[in-house]
Each structure stands twice: as C-alpha cells, then as structure tokens.
Amino acid sequence: MQVEAIYDHGKLEFIAPVRLKAERLKVVVTVPDNEIEIDTAYNIPPAVLDRAKALLARMADIKNAPLPPDDDLPELTAKQRERIEALSLRDEIKGLRSS
Amino acid sequence: MNLLIDVNVVIDICTQRKPHAEPSAIALEIAKLNHVRLWLYAGSTQTLEYNLYRHLRQENLEAGRPLSNAAVLANARRLLSEFVTDKQWLAALAAEGPVFDTQDPEDAQLIRAIERFPLGHIRLLTRDERLLTEYPDQTISPDAYCKLGQPDQRLDFIDLKTQQDAIRPALEQQIHRVLHHGQYILGPEVRELEARLAAYTGARHCITVASGTEALLISLMALGIGPGDEVITTPFTFVATAEVIVLVGATPVFVDIEPETCNLDARLIEAKLSPRTKAILPVSLYGQPADMDAINAIAARHGLPVIEDAAQSFGATYKGRQSGNLSTLGCTSFFPSKPLGCYGDGGAIFTSDDALAQACREIRVHGQSQRYVHTRIGVGGRMDTLQCAIVLAKLDRFDQEIAQRQAVARRYHALLAQPEGPRAKTPSRQADPPPQNPLCAFAPLRETFQLLPWPQADRTSVFAQYTLRVPDRDALQARLQAAGIPTAVHYPVPLNEQPAYAHLCCPNCTPMARQMAREVMSLPMHPNLRAADQDCIVAALTADI
Numbered sequence: 163m164q165v166e167a168i169y170d171h172g173k174l175e176f177i178a179p180v181r182l183k184a185e186r187l188k189v190v191v192t193v194p195d196n197e198i199e200i201d202t203a204y205n206i207p208p209a210v211l212d213r214a215k216a217l218l219a220r221m222a223d224i225k226n227a228p229l230p231p232d233d234d235l236p237e238l239t240a241k242q243r244e245r246i247e248a249l250s251l252r253d254e255i256k257g258l259r260s261s
Numbered sequence: 262m263n264l265l266i267d268v269n270v271v272i273d274i275c276t277q278r279k280p281h282a283e284p285s286a287i288a289l290e291i292a293k294l295n296h297v298r299l300w301l302y303a304g305s306t307q308t309l310e311y312n313l314y315r316h317l318r319q320e321n322l323e324a325g326r327p328l329s330n331a332a333v334l335a336n337a338r339r340l341l342s343e344f345v346t347d348k349q350w351l352a353a354l355a356a357e358g359p360v361f362d363t364q365d366p367e368d369a370q371l372i373r374a375i376e377r378f379p380l381g382h383i384r385l386l387t388r389d390e391r392l393l394t395e396y397p398d399q400t401i402s403p404d405a406y407c408k409l410g411q412p413d414q415r416l417d418f419i420d421l422k423t424q425q426d427a428i429r430p431a432l433e434q435q436i437h438r439v440l441h442h443g444q445y446i447l448g449p450e451v452r453e454l455e456a457r458l459a460a461y462t463g464a465r466h467c468i469t470v471a472s473g474t475e476a477l478l479i480s481l482m483a484l485g486i487g488p489g490d491e492v493i494t495t496p497f498t499f500v501a502t503a504e505v506i507v508l509v510g511a512t513p514v515f516v517d518i519e520p521e522t523c524n525l526d527a528r529l530i531e532a533k534l535s536p537r538t539k540a541i542l543p544v545s546l547y548g549q550p551a552d553m554d555a556i557n558a559i560a561a562r563h564g565l566p567v568i569e570d571a572a573q574s575f576g577a578t579y580k581g582r583q584s585g586n587l588s589t590l591g592c593t594s595f596f597p598s599k600p601l602g603c604y605g606d607g608g609a610i611f612t613s614d615d616a617l618a619q620a621c622r623e624i625r626v627h628g629q630s631q632r633y634v635h636t637r638i639g640v641g642g643r644m645d646t647l648q649c650a651i652v653l654a655k656l657d658r659f660d661q662e663i664a665q666r667q668a669v670a671r672r673y674h675a676l677l678a679q680p681e682g683p684r685a686k687t688p689s690r691q692a693d694p695p696p697q698n699p700l701c702a703f704a705p706l707r708e709t710f711q712l713l714p715w716p717q718a719d720r721t722s723v724f725a726q727y728t729l730r731v732p733d734r735d736a737l738q739a740r741l742q743a744a745g746i747p748t749a750v751h752y753p754v755p756l757n758e759q760p761a762y763a764h765l766c767c768p769n770c771t772p773m774a775r776q777m778a779r780e781v782m783s784l785p786m787h788p789n790l791r792a793a794d795q796d797c798i799v800a801a802l803t804a805d806i
Contacts, residue, residue: 164325193279206287210289210291218277218282218344219346221274221276225317225340229335232331235329245311246330249308256365
C-alpha cells in the first residue's frame, strides 16, 4: 500500500499513523527530482551537469512514455522466458550483486 | 582514455536509479566532453536487456503498475536503443569465451576484453566493488571518474580512430569474412575492390598491389623502362617516386615545380627531354592533380607514356575526370594516413590499356602468366586480401570524407583569410567560383601565410595535406608544438639534394622546389577535425601577427 510521509532531517514520519508488524523494514520512497542535490564537489562545469540532467530526463521520458497496447506487442517466447528465469537464477547465485 | 561501461552503470542511467544515476550520468558526460570513446561489450547485450527488464518489472510492481512482461521488455529495449546510440560496441572475441573456470565468467570476459587495449588506455566504468578492489588499474567507479582532473587534450595530426568508429561494424565483418574463407592471397575481396575502384575512376583496369611504391615500380617495369632510360619527374615528392626509377636502372630527370601547386611545371618539361626519355612521372601532390592535359600533350608529341603518381590525390578530379585515370597509368597508395587508406601497406594501378594491365598483373605475381610459367621478370607485389577488405569497408564513406576534408580546408582558409575591408571586397571573393570547384574562389590569405595546394579552377583536391608556406618555419613549428599542435613538413629536402640522388641533378636546377622545401608546413588535416580544434590551431598560428 502507499502511505504519505514527511522527510525531516534524515527521518521519515508518516502523516497518518500506521502500525507496522516489524521494527525495521525496507520501504520505497518517491523523492521529487527537484529536491535532489547533484554532488557539485566534482568541480564540473555547469554545462556538463546540465547535460547529465538532460540525459537522465531523456531516459525518464522514454521510460515513462506510453507503450503500445499489449495486443500489438509480441508475446515473450518460451526461449525468452527461459532466459529471464536463468538470469534471475544467476542473480540469486551471485547474491544479487550490484548489477 | 577509453571507458568500457559495465551493465550496472547502464541500468543506473536507464532507470534513473538513485543515488547512482547522477554520478554515472555525469561521468558519461565528462567523458563525452573529453572525447573519450565509450564502449559497451557486445557479449553483454543479453545481460543488459534482461537485467533492465528485471529492474523495470520490479519498479512497476512496486509502483502498482502491473505491466505485461511483453510491455516491460519493449520498454527495456526502447531505453537501451536510445542509450547505445553514441556508444561503440566492443566485439566479444574467442579468447573471451572459455571463462567457465573463473569465479564470475561475465566479469572475466570484461577484464579480458580490457586487456586487448594498451595498458592504461581503457578502464571499466563500474560500481562493482569486487571488480574495483581486485582490478584497481583496470576499473574506475563513476564517482572516482567524476573526481579525475581534466585530461591533457592531445590534438592528432591525423585521426584514424574516429573514422574507425564510424565503420567498425563493416570493418569487423570484412576482416572476419576473410579469416573464415581463408583466401588470404588474391581472395574475393581483391577482385571486388579492383572492380569497384576501376568503376570509381572510370579506368578499364585496376590492379591492386602491395604499396604505392610497388604500384610505381610495377608500372615502370610494365612499360619496359630500364638501364639507360630517363624518366622525367619532380624533385618535390616522397622519395619513392624517384627511388623506383633508380631501382629499374633508369635515371630520374628532375624538373622544377609550379609555385601555385607544387606540382611538376609542365612548361619546363620539354627542355629536359632527351632521346633517352622513356616516360613522364608527375606527382599530384597534397591531393591536387598535376596539370595532366598539358603533361599528356607533351608526352603525346614525343610518344611517351605518362604515369600519374596519385598516391595523395586519389578521389580528386581534373576537368571532371578522376585522378588515377588521367594518363597511361595511374598509381595510388593505401598507406594508412592517405585519404583512402588501409591498415598496413597497399596500393593500386589504373590503366585502360589491356596489354599494360596484363603486364602489371603478371609482374605483381613474379612475372607469372600461368602457374609456374614466368614469362617476364616480376616481383611479389600483391596486396593482401585483408588489406583489400579494409579498404572495401572504407570505400562507401570515401566521397563523404572527401567532402568533409574539403569543408575543413575551406574553414582553415576562411580563418586564415585577410579580414575584409569595409568598402573594397577582395575581387576573388566577388567572382563566381566555377560550379565544379567552389573552393577555388576565396580571399587571399593574410600576408604572413601563403596557401599552397588550393585547387586550381579546373580541378578538385582531396586535401591529403593542408599545407602553407610560412616564414621562419622551425620557430613556428616549435611554437605550435609547445601549444600541443602537431605539424609536418612535406618535404624538407628536394630529392635532387638528398645524398643518394644529389649526383643526378645539380642542386640549383630546381630553385622553386628548393624554396618550397624551406617554407612548407602542413597543419593537422582529417575529415573529422573539429571546428573548435581548428580555431585553436589558427589562433596559435596567428598569435604573433
């Protein structure tokens, strides 16, 4: 489920109280892009930073662009499904390294 | 430095994965700014596709957007198609296959691929802690890359790498095709290249040979030139032109050059003819054909063949005809730095004379007319199939690259031209340039410099070199070198003043060649020379004016 929270000096606080079973758990948080500071410690020309932002924005646009209806897309073949399973298995074996 | 981009960095950028996406994107943009070549390993395409698929599927599930598997895969492919557009694919080679005894086969493949490059020329851009720890000299993290200082920018006199980027798929296909069919000598690529080059020039025959020098040597041998004969040629050229004349036992007779083009001065040829003269061998220097009609007319009056040394001018035109097909025989070179070069030595002879073509074909294979029948003295002068395959990979882009070279030359000239006065425009700028050669109507250069190879109105140049006449050349070269700008001199000593040839002609017989040898200097020239680099070159060149 999605719940709203406020970030305040390193802590997340739910707007409405939510009782959780575990003391510690992984959550996914959506942070607005304009609230994220790019590390300027690199001493990089602003134009490069702008191009890096533009690259990420371009990829985000593609990622979020509407997709053709499922009927227009080729269904995954048995071979492709097998590869997906195999690669998932590989990730398990590798202990979900940073890839 | 080159960068090989690991899968995790690609996924970071394609999914905007926080907090890694920003440093990864910045690292790539810094690399692009510094003209660093960005590679993706061809053996990683499946890992790229399915890892991205997995991340996108997970992301959609977490966001409560249950897309179909087909839709997620389509999205992954869309993202990767965009990401790879400005990257180079690094082919997976056989030595990178047997990696099953390693801890992580895919990582082992990447490290082996990196080991193909000279030490320090490439790093794997990765966030993989194990790789970063175990291979500190071969890897770098995006964060660390962002913190590197600005690398020293080195300007190349000739840039073959950018050309290679553009033709890599065709190049690798051609090379591997030869490796697989195994006809390394006179294979199908040799025949294909000869047919295509003959069609390009309009000559009836093209005979590929081992080098430009070999092309000249075989041509002289096919014409039967030998001891006691004389060949008219220019002293202002690469030594091969005269060397081959001496090698067949004949004597080069040097004729001075035109100041406007540095090519053989046709007006001076007849005074040097003798009963022993057996051929005229003009050189189309710097990429511009010599005055071939004038030379051919003299040759015709005296019953002499003409061999055009088109080593630098292949692709140029003279009165609408292609250099290499302007005389009895034309010879060119595919030396790597030539406008159309291979990756070693290579050359070609062009002729529309059937008998001469047959002679050239036999001479290049030890004078063999049929297997083990040697009807004339020959040489081992064939061009390797592999080298022909490389030229074939470049041929489709050749005309485009000539146009790029001409644009670079035009820009050099515009930058070096005298500033126009507010009232009086330079007459040559007002004149309508001939349509076949718009390059020839430009303003004169600043007084300090004189441009040499600017095309005459009736011909085009491929600008194998962009050459100026400059005062106090040694000091200027030193100053440019200090500014990181390479220059070259083509050629510093006329051949009739070289120790091996000095006895063949008095040193003062060709005063124009002697003067040019003291003054000429070539600037960086290649089809991919950037405008910003040209600006730097010209700024350094004109700094003291």
